[in-house]
Amino acid sequence: MLSQLRKEQRLIEDWSSPLITREYAHGPLPPFEHAAELVRNGECAPTAPKLQQRCLISTSVLDTGGIDEFVAFLSRRLPSHGIATTIMLTDPAARRGLLLRSVREEGIQVIQESVENSRRWLTDNRPDVISAHAPPDWLIEAAHDARIPVVETLHAVPTPIGTNWQAEARRSQCIRFFVAVSELVRLQYMRGNPAFQPDAIVTIPNGFNDRQRPPVDRTAARQWLGLEDEFLFVSLGRHVLQKNAYGLISAFSAVAQTFRHAHLLIAGRMDDALYMQQLLRLRGRSGASDRIHLRDSISHPSILLCAADCFVLNSFFEGWPLASMEALCAGLPVIMSDVGGAREQVGREGKFGYIVANPAGDPETVTWETAARHRFQTQRNRAELVSAMNDIIDNREHWEAERSVIAREARIRFDVEACIKQYVNVLGKAAAA
Incomplete structure (x- = not known):
């Protein structure tokens, strides 16, 4: 298994060298491995108000994918709007990722346990609402059993694990609201699950996270x-x-x-x-x-x-x-x-x-x-x-x-505050319903 992993890792180039190797007469460039030196610091996060709600944000992994980035974005931004956040990784075998280390260093709680222990955590802690991102069925079932409202974000249709339209009508009965990240995704979902209430699926385009993408010369x-x-x-x-x-x-x-x-x-x-x-x-x-x-x-x-x-x-x-x-x-x-x-x-x-x-x-x-x-x-x-x-x-x-x-x-x-305020609104509605 280890030899196969090493073989696979050699298939892809890392960032230990430039795309094009050249000699520059004006002097040496910064060490290539020190990419962070080129990135200017982003703005500091604002002081958080009193936290009035508790939101569990679920995702399978926290590495470098688009869903991973958005989960990290929500976990960092919701507290500034009065919502405390905890992240639950639903894949117990998920490898360590770049974002996982980063959010933990920022003090955000991340739960990565077995399915049994994760279900127990939900029952014992009962957050006010769950923001779910490509959730497995066991999480939806556990939330329903614990009477925790779920807002699921549809990052794409079909979902990363595939959408079983024969089972979706029943599964969606356990979802309080859906958030579609684009109008095309909303249309795709409504076509596949026409029984779902149209006013319970809202479109919220993702915002540009300027703090995590500072400008570079x-x-x-x-x-x-x-x-x-x-x-x-x-x-x-x-x-x-x-x-x-x-x-x-x-x-x-x-x-x-x-x-x-x-x-x-x-x-x-x-x-x-x-x-x-x-x-x-x-x-x-x-x-x-x-x-x-x-x-x-x-x-x-x-x-x-x-x-x-x-x-x-x-x-x-x-x-x-x-x-x-x-x-x-x-x-x-x-x-x-x-x-x-x-x-x-x-x-x-x-x-x-x-x-x-x-x-x-x-x-x-x-x-x-x-x-x-x-x-x-x-x-x-x-x-x-x-x-x-x-x-x-x-x-x-x-x-x-x-x-x-x-x-x-x-x-x-792609105003980031407009995006986060819409999420605050829909999560608040779900928690209050």
Whole structure:
């Protein structure tokens, strides 16, 4: 088992070296492993008011995924609105993660026990409300038995563990409210479970967490990565089927033939070693293997966003991807497949980038099964994705000049206080009902 784990870890590059190794005449760069030196400190958290409610926030792991980031965000921000938070990890075998260590160091209580002990904790402590994120059935059942109201956030449909629509009508009877992170997710859920009360599912787009994504000097970030005149596409996401790096690499291989200075960086946690092996094989056949960088997740993604020229995400399905929103708030143009959040984040006017067709067809009906059928095929949005990437490179000077405008407008559109206040409202309603 240990030898297999070590073999899998070697499939992905870490952050011990720049993307491009160069010698600089003006002196040495900061040590590459000291990425934090490039990141300026964010604002301090405000003093919390008197805590009037207790909220348990459940998730399976706390590492580097979008759901993980949002759970950490809620746990940090709700106390400033009078809601005490505790996190429960519902996967007892979850590995130690970057966010887990961080929130514990900040003094946030994290429970990671067996299912039996976690159920007992719920009965003994009875929080006022549970904010559930991809919850397992046992948690919903335990909360129902203990008469604890549950507000479940739908980060995507299908959920990360798949949505059993035959059982969902019954399961949803134990949920007080659903929060959909985008209108597409709300429509997908209502189509799958039409019996659920429409007024009990609300749409709350995620806000931009500026405290955890402080600005970085672009010149320093590009030097740190070894970039000069290269054009860098960045995609942040786990190396799994859902994110569809295979389709992205396939499209970029065509872009790379036209633009010899173009590079693609895909950075994220490797959750599927077999899928990663397919990505490596495709990169080897691409004709641009030295310009396609497959990296592990990074503690400070702000560095990559500030260094990049464009963000691209070619997922089969999403709810409200945080990485693309953060890219906009960093001033990057964004290319996204038509998934949840794309229409609200990027729009159709071309002001902030481009939405291309979903790689598997209708974004409202895509499932894990349809994604699996299309994962290693020539995908239907390939030509459109290639065209969008080519266009962004062709108009590099325009997008460079628009960075400050994109960033300013995105931070207004994705106001973090508006997001947290809506969560406070729905959690309060659930607790009071």
